Amino acid sequence: AQRVTQPEKLLSVFKGAPVELKCNYSYSGSPELFWYVQYSRQRLQLLLRHISRESIKGFTADLNKGETSFHLKKPFAQEEDSAMYYCALSGRTGNQFYFGTGTSLTVIP
Amino acid sequence: NAGVTQTPKFRILKIGQSMTLQCTQDMNHNYMYWYRQDPGMGLKLIYYSVGAGITDKGEVPNGYNVSRSTTEDFPLRLELAAPSQTSVYFCASSYSSKGAGNTIYFGEGSWLTVV
Numbered sequence: 001a002q003r004v005t006q007p008e009k010l011l012s013v014f015k016g017a018p019v020e021l022k023c024n025y026s027y028s029g030s031p032e033l034f035w036y037v038q039y040s041r042q043r044l045q046l047l048l049r050h051i052s053r054e055s056i057k058g059f060t061a062d063l064n065k066g067e068t069s070f071h072l073k074k075p076f077a078q079e080e081d082s083a084m085y086y087c088a089l090s091g092r093t094g095n096q097f098y099f100g101t102g103t104s105l106t107v108i109p
Numbered sequence: 110n111a112g113v114t115q116t117p118k119f120r121i122l123k124i125g126q127s128m129t130l131q132c133t134q135d136m137n138h139n140y141m142y143w144y145r146q147d148p149g150m151g152l153k154l155i156y157y158s159v160g161a162g163i164t165d166k167g168e169v170p171n172g173y174n175v176s177r178s179t180t181e182d183f184p185l186r187l188e189l190a191a192p193s194q195t196s197v198y199f200c201a202s203s204y205s206s207k208g209a210g211n212t213i214y215f216g217e218g219s220w221l222t223v224v
Binding site: 004006009032036043044045046049086088090096097098099100101102 | 142144149150151152153154157167199201211212213214215216217218
């Protein structure tokens with residue numbers, strides 16, 4: 001069963017414009033949600049997690065349990081934000097992480 | 110710390126050949142994972158381990174085997190390679206699967222082509 005859905009494979013925005021990368025999940029219970037990022041020629045790394053409720057590099061993400069969403073937002077996109085972004089879910093029980101298919105973000109100068 | 114190191118980076122295999130992807134981590138993490146990523150698809154979990162001597166199947170374990178004899182190492186074995194196993198393989202580790210310790214650290218990936 002698809003647990004994490006990222007509907008956009010590609011997303012382009014202009015520098016300075018707001019950006020929102022969508023993530024929806026399906027999971028019974030209380031999952032933990034994450035955003036991972038892969039910059040060009042770098043390995044996948046954690047960007048942020050919902051339980052920390054923090055802003056990293058200007059990005060925030062709010063867990064909406066009613067809509068089962070965990071969209072990633074940034075009010076003003078920068079060129080260095082161009083990367084591949086993966087939404088991920090970890091269940092409260094079990095030892096598995098589930099990843100979405102990823103969204104490739106391009107910030108146009 | 111080197112983090113998670115996996116080798117080889119690139120490999121071409123013939124159908125029916127076998128090979129082992131090596132993975133080692135120097136962070137003393139309990140949990141280790143092997144993922145594969147096919148073009149346009151998300152990462153799919155092949156196998157994982159919660160500690161030395163313990164392994165378990167993920168979503169797509171068929172055609173693979175793993176072992177975890179030490180905390181540091183988690184090799185992935187492909188027996189009788191098939192074209193369907195052409196993919197990018199990622200090894201990863203985390204301290205735990207829950208709470209503050211469940212940040213996953215990834216290796217750089219291994220590109221495998223089966224012809």
